Amino acid sequence: MDPLTPMITTNPFDDDKLREECGIFGVSGADTASAIVALGLHALQHRGQEAAGITSWDGHDFHTHRAMGHVAGNFDRDEVIRGLPGGSACGHVRYSTTGETSLRNVQPLYAELNSGGFAVAHNGNISNAMKVRRELIRRGSIFQSTSDTEVIIHLVATSSYRTLLDKFIDALKQVEGAYSLIVMTPEGMIACRDPLGIRPLVMGKLGDTIMFASETVAFDVVGxxxxxxxxxxxxxxxxxxxxxxxxxxxxxVHPRPCIFEHVYFSRPDSIVDGSSVYSVRKAIGAQLAIENPVEADYVIPVPDSGVPAAIGYAQQSGIPFELGIIRSHYIGRTFIQPGDKVRHLGVKLKHNANRALIQGKKIVLIDDSIVRGTTSLKIVQMMREAGAAEVHMRIASPPTKHSCFYGVDTPERTKLLAHKLDVGGMQDFIHADSLSFISIDGLYKALGEAKRECGRPQYCDACFTGDYPTTLTDQDDVVVTDQLELLAERVA
Known part of the structure; x- marks a missing residue:
């Protein structure tokens, strides 16, 4: 993939959220592996809605079905599952953080190597993929996709090591960035996580069947x-x-898993790195109330991601929790607005004010983050139009000032509201009576850590601090190229 490919937005209602990365699920040693994988992918659908794919192995041959769109409608038909026979299978739900949106980039990616078939499902982003890709092409590799994941396949194929495992390890040692991978070969299944553990990966068991997934909720669904x-x-x-x-x-290794899994990405009913996501989000809300109190009549979540933090804020502050915003669950990411006027009003299709509750009241709105600020602006405006006396915004994460290059689709830095404005400027932009964020040390405290240690942070929190845990080779190359082009223009 080209890590600089612009963000693809299929629903402008959702363009003010950080995008979920991808979800992966693998099953080894089951009678109907692909059917189990399909169920698991349903549970991981929140991590990617653009496309889905499953590859199975029947002991002799690999079988793949990939499609644009959701798991439902593509993998809930008997004929599709019958076309994916075998005791092992892996699957992927995709939101493109890099690379174009097309079927050739839908995973699992598959290739025939000298050692046999090789299928890989990847959650994350290789931050030196462009540099490695250029070198591989120079040496004669022919790429079939624009996915950074394909770089791993070519590195395995061209490795001089003897065994497949050694070839795979050799490939991983040449890439930078974030990856959780599920790989299928004729020898078995491999699940691995990058040395920093930026992206999540968990292991489960059903009888003698071994499973791997991005989140534990996928195990709950299949029992x-x-x-x-x-x-x-x-x-x-x-x-x-x-x-x-x-x-x-x-x-x-010195792990730095993604802190935003706890804030937003993972489902609240999942366990991430041994902690209940729901409990952590409540703790974040409680810490937010300690750091940023306000007098109000109600605590109101921005659905759905703000709900656990709002519960924690309400319990800590003693302010009643109420549903002041009602969300419609029937507006999908592919809804297209026919004009600017409808686009402006479109937020009410997804969120609508509970006018009878909030009219004349002082309210605290709780949300997980502010990215561009456009949705927060519309939500605050909606509350005022519904008659709220005061609207105070509280955010369950620090200001998002930096882009992510590890598999999360964020706008370029110049489009992040917290990069352009301080908190006071952001408050004015969204027209709130007050705006506050949890501190970075407060976020760590809610996660069970005393504070963020500057020398060795326990999490990847680069989106808040700019402290990236790996080198960003491709980004550095682009900066150098831009500077050289600018210098050439000045000389000319």
């Missing part, structure tokens, strides 16, 4: 038990005979 998280830098191999082996080729 499997959650075993543990895959450790940062760990490779777990499940052979066709059911043997499980763990490899740690990266030595000592």
């Amino acid at each position: 499997a038990d959650y075993i543990r998280s895959i450790d940062p830098g760990e490779l777990v191999i499940v052979t066709n005979a059911g043997e499980i082996r763990s490899h740690r080729p990266f030595g000592d």
